[in-house]
Amino acid sequence: MRAIILILIIAVVALILAVMTGFVDLRQTQPAVAPGIETSDGKIVTRGGQAPAFDVETGSIGVGSGNASVALPKVEIQPSGTRVAVPSIEVRRPGDASSPAPDARAAQGNAAQ
Numbered sequence: 541m542r543a544i545i546l547i548l549i550i551a552v553v554a555l556i557l558a559v560m561t562g563f564v565d566l567r568q569t570q571p572a573v574a575p576g577i578e579t580s581d582g583k584i585v586t587r588g589g590q591a592p593a594f595d596v597e598t599g600s601i602g603v604g605s606g607n608a609s610v611a612l613p614k615v616e617i618q619p620s621g622t623r624v625a626v627p628s629i630e631v632r633r634p635g636d637a638s639s640p641a642p643d644a645r646a647a648q649g650n651a652a653q
Contacts, residue, residue, distance in 0.1 A: 565597040 558564040570593035578585045 563599040567595045569593045569595050 555564070559566060570590065572592040573590035575589035576587045578587075
């Protein structure tokens with residue numbers, strides 16, 4: 541419930557700001573008239589009211605793109621000869637037991653060093 545009230549308050553404030561800044565122009569073109577009820581000779585006579593009418597003009601927002609010069613930093617990468625360990629993945633089909641598991645190969649390589 542609080543969220544709905546907050547959203548309504550924000551919407552009203554946004555509408556007020558739009559009208560104040562001239563982005564939205566509201567003009568009333570037809571006034572409101574309340575319905576009327578009269579009694580005469582024991583009869584009740586009613587006449588309908590009239591809802592107000594407004595003419596609303598809104599501004600527009602243009603979105604586009606253009607070219608501009610922007611200063612960008614220059615980045616240079618110089619490779620070094622550092623060796624790092626990288627992970628490896630081996631995919632074997634079921635029933636292909638001719639090559640050892642990756643953990644077994646790593647153990648064999650550590651034992652050899």
